[in-house]
Amino acid sequence: MRTEDFEFLAKTLKERSGLMLTPDKVYLLESRLTPLARKSGLDTLEALVQKLRVHGDQGLIRDVTEAMTTNESFFFRDNTPFDLFKGKVLPAMEKARGTRKRLRIWCAAASTGQEPYSLAILLRESWFKWRDWNIEIIGTDISTQVLEKAKAGTYSQFEVQRGLPIQLLIKYFAQEGDVWRLNDDIRKMVTFRSFNLLDNFFSLGTFDVIYCRNVLIYFDQATKTLVLERMAKCLAKDGTLFLGAAETVLGITDVFRPVRGQRGMYVGSDGDAEKIMGLNQ
Amino acid sequence: MKLCLVVDDSKVIRKVARRILEELSFEIEEAVDGQDALEACERNMPDVVLLDWNMPVMDGLEFLKSVRARADFTQPVVVFCTTENDMAHIRTAIEAGADEYIMKPFDREIIEAKFVQVGLI
Known part of the structure; x- marks a missing residue:
């Protein structure tokens, strides 16, 4: 992933959800957002970032935020x-x-x-x-x-x-x-x-x-x-x-x-x- | 170190359960059916039994009922671990005196969580 793409996504996520994304989490971006890009009819992660940059598509920004938040949960967690x-x-x-x-x-x-x-x-x-x-x-x-x-x-x-x-x-x-x-x-x-x-x-x-x-x-x-x-x-x-x-x-x-x-x-x-x-x- | 008797007719399941439980610091004994397990209990009563349901010779439920009927036994904790995953089977097991119930497939997390719940960890 290109550095400027990473920085753009990190900044967007921080603004939207407070989520902090450090460079060691690039793999997370790639593994979670590539399926989202495909679902949105885009070939690559670069194309996804491009669409976000140019159009500022709110729906897509929400999807990205949702994909990046961790949702693991279980009953009576930690007791x-x-x-x-x-x-x-x-x-x-x-x-x-x-x-x-x-x-x-x-x-x-x-x-x-x-x-x-x-x-x-x-x-x-x-x-x-x-x-x-x-x-x-x-x-x-x-x-x-x-x-x-x-x-x-x-x-x-x-x-x-x-x-x-x-x-x-x-x-x-x-x-x-x-x-x-x-x-x-x-x-x-x-x-x-x-x-x-x-x-x-x-x-x-x-x-x-x-x-x-x-x-x-x-x-x-x-x-x-x-x-x-x-x-x-x-x-x-x-x-x-x-x-x-x-x-x-x-x-x-x-x-x-x-x-x-x-x-x-x-x-x-x-x-x-x-x-x-x-x-x- | 607590002793866990792993009762399952599948060698693979016994091996997987053994590996998980040894990591959780349990000493392991194995039995291949209910009859074999009952004999193991008579020799050396475990703290906990991880019990399959469907087995030849004597099934898990029959084993559980036999154990719970024995006044001379120091009663072990019994955790079912079976592919039977419907409410009717679960109720039957609990009514017969099982302390917990694991539906296969299981992993380390599930075994650990269930053993914590019955106070073994």
Whole structure:
């Protein structure tokens, strides 16, 4: 790939999605965009870049962005963020929101839906506590393609075996030929919408819990800071943020602080979430 | 080191499972059918059994029922690992006392995830 083509694509992706593409990722561009070029009736990657440059085709730019974002996801990924949700966050929220009975959860990089659906399943497992609550789980992603799959709630045999205990498969899925479909009860608990983390967050409202895992790693420092500071503004004072195992707020922003001894869990620096959850500060 | 008994009539499957589980620090014993597995349990009770369903002599379900009926056994964790991939089979296995269920084909990731779920890793 020509250097100027790489630079053009890297710049476009950075502007559109915050995605940072270093020169060692040329192979990724080639392997993911060549099929897209062919699908668009173009012979080569060069031709694709040319079309983007000359026409600034918005649809094509969106397709390129979608092809380059990583969408790997599985149920109960890394376990800990879900154990903490069940063991710490929910008991705290049950008390703190006991009067209003309203809970809003945001999965900011929902991909094909496994993360918000895992949270919905956990709520369903203690439904007697939550049945008269107004609970919103919102899953957003920049890629409309993955959101289509998320909304459908259908997963392959391989996908339902990565992280999902068999008892939960029996309880919450139905088999339809080669795929496994989540029951409507669970699917209805999650709303999916397309959202770019570079856009402003005002339309989203305020959340009690935010999951933003394995997406900041693709951003540069300034973008990480921007996104985290906007998240702090739309998180309740006693709210909780979960980041991926390889991510941190340290050295990026001081609007959040890590909860000691609880990997991947963060609270607002001026908030009182730890006290409510009975965690040591 | 935990002991895993791999029960499958296919030599290839036993070999693949052995390689994955050895990497996950399990000691491995092999059995070729349910009867063979039952005898292995009597000699040396494993911590976990990775169990195929369809096998000659004694199938996996029959083996599982025999094990669960034995009051003198220290009960092992049993993880089915079979090409039977419909809900009816899965329910039958769980009702008979299986702890987890893997639908073939499997890979390292699936085995690892399932073994984490039953608390072996």
